[in-house]
Amino acid sequence: MTKRDVEKVSFEAALQELQALVAKLESGDETLEDSLKSFERGVALVRVCEQRLSAAEVRVSQLENGPDGPVESSLEPDA
Amino acid sequence: MSQLPEVTASDVIGVSDLVALLRETFEDAFSDLWVEGEVGSLHRSRPGHLYFDLKDEAAQLRCAMFRGAASRLEFELEDGMRIRVHAKVDLYPERGSLQLIVSRVQAAGEGALRLAFERLKARLAEEGLFDPAHKQAIPEEPRRIGLVTSLQGAAVHDFLRALKVRQADADVLAVDARVQGEEAWREIVRGLHLLDAQPEVDVIVLTRGGGSLEDLWTFNREEVVRCLFELQTPVISAIGHEVDFVLTDAVADMRAPTPTAAAALVAPDGAALHQRLLALGERLQRAQHARLRDARQRLAVLRVGLAQPARAFRAQLNTLSAKLNALSPLAVMGRGFSIASRESDGQVLQSATDVSVGDEVGIRLLRGRLRTAVVAVQESE
Structure with missing residues (x-):
């Protein structure tokens, strides 16, 4: 898997993959070379997930029927 | 036989004339009434008109509700149901009988609504609308969350605040719809269809705050329930408080007891995810360190293992070389x-x-x- 793939996967999928990687590493069943690859991918997953979490926000827009079909406009959520 | 006074032709009117006169009088006097009573002898004609008796302990009146008005009924009438009708008095000339022409019906108290609710629930359940087999899974991380509710209501506020509290990464597309009153169901159905047609919306939340059974009645309307059933997009019904149960809850792919709970269903808890991520990151580092340490140890063991045969070989070599030396002619x-x-x-x-x-x-x-x-x-x- 490339770095691009890491960015495309869903957060939950990334976490689950990370969980599996960690379990595999902890078992010590992999060859050293494979374990290095797993570790590298794990680090990439952690980084992408961190970025996503820190960028998290709630965006709200309104959808209405306009004369030419549905129209979307941004709404500021009253927090 | 007593002597009757002479009646002249000018004093006599025809039946039709009298009925017309009475009709006019009644219509003028009783054109805007709310009448309460119990439904009896309910009958639906083929074109969709409804006929029933409205009665109490001592009297009854025949009622007619024509198709247009009948189609706007918020719940189905049943014999024995206590209702209030908005009606005018009419005289039916062919039979000379009085009847009420009903334009609107309200439930008199919760009993009628309760009954209507149970009947509709049983009928739709029979049809399989609440069958778990029809339920779709709610996506874990929706790209866009469709929201149908009143943008003036408390529910939208609760829902969005809950998303923020969870530090969720959420993209909400809201459609404003009245959630109470006669026209509410139309706006809700329109809003649901609008969102269902948006390809990026992969879950829809239908929500409103708490209220009486009557306030929440829109969410028991057959039109709304059927609309939810037919949506392509998975839908969550979050109506009222924990104790409120409406038919949209039964038909939706998932029920949330409150708008806040609905937010929890569509958006993972950001803070919790962060904790989980941190823990996994730590385990990853620790596992890798352990793995490397293990590899280093194995390498050390191998090195010792490699040295062992070499030493034996050298000893043998020394022996051989001594023998060889002994045998050498030079010696x-x-x-x-x-x-x-x-x-x-x-x-x-x-x-x-x-x-x-x-x-x-x-x-x-x-x-x-x-x-x-x-x-x-x-x-x-």
């Missing part, structure tokens, strides 16, 4: 012996007769070599 010559050979062909001499006088003989010493000539041959000592 013999070290003790003063030398080797003589015929110079012409290099043949090592073992007997004096191997050469003749005048032959050249080479003598190999411990150090250096001599070339000699034979002066005499003595066959034995």
Whole structure:
């Protein structure tokens, strides 16, 4: 898997993959070379997930029927 | 027989005229009434008109509700239901009978709604609308969350605040719809269809705050329930408080007891995810360190293992080399012996007769070599 793939996967999928990687590493069943690859991918997953979490926000827009079909406009959520 | 006064033709009116007169009088006097009573002898005609008696302990009146009005009924009428009708009095000329022409119906108290609710629930359940087999899974991380609710209501506020509290990464597309009153169901159905047609919306939340059974009735309307059933997009119904249960809850792919709970269903808890991520990151580092340490140890063991055979080999080599050394002719010559050979062909001499006088003989010493000539041959000592 490339770095691009890491960015495309869903957060939950990334976490689950990370969980599996960690379990595999902890078992010590992999060859050293494979374990290095797993570790590298794990680090990439952690980084992408961190970025996503820190960028998290709630965006709200309104959808209405306009004369030419549905129209979307941004709404500021009253927090 | 008593004597009746003479009646002249001018004092007499026809039945039609009287009925017309009565009709006019009633219509003027009783055109805008709310009448409460119990439904009886309910009958639906083929074109969709409804006919029933409205009665109490002592009296009853025939009622007609024409198709247009009947189609706007918020719940289905049942014999025995207590209702209030908005009606005008009409005189039906062909039979000379009085009837109420009903334009609107309200439930009188919760009993009627309760009954209507139970009946509709049973009928739709029979049809399979609430069957778990029809339920779709709610996506874990929706790209866009469709929201149908009143943008003036408390529910939208609760829902969005809950998303923020969870530090959710959420993209909400809201459609404003009234959530109470006669027209509410139309706006809700329209909003649901609008969102269902948006390809990026992969879950829809239908929500409103708490209220009485009557306030929440829109969410028990057959039109709304059927609309939810037909949506392509998974839908969550979050109506009222924990104790409120409406039919949209039964038909939706998932029910949330409150708008806040609905937020929890569509958006993972950001803070919790962060904790989980941190823990996994730590385990990853620790596992890798352990793995490397393990590899280093194995390498050390292998190195020792590699050294072992080499040492044995060297010992063997020493033995061999000592033996070899012992056998070496050089060792013999070290003790003063030398080797003589015929110079012409290099043949090592073992007997004096191997050469003749005048032959050249080479003598190999411990150090250096001599070339000699034979002066005499003595066959034995």
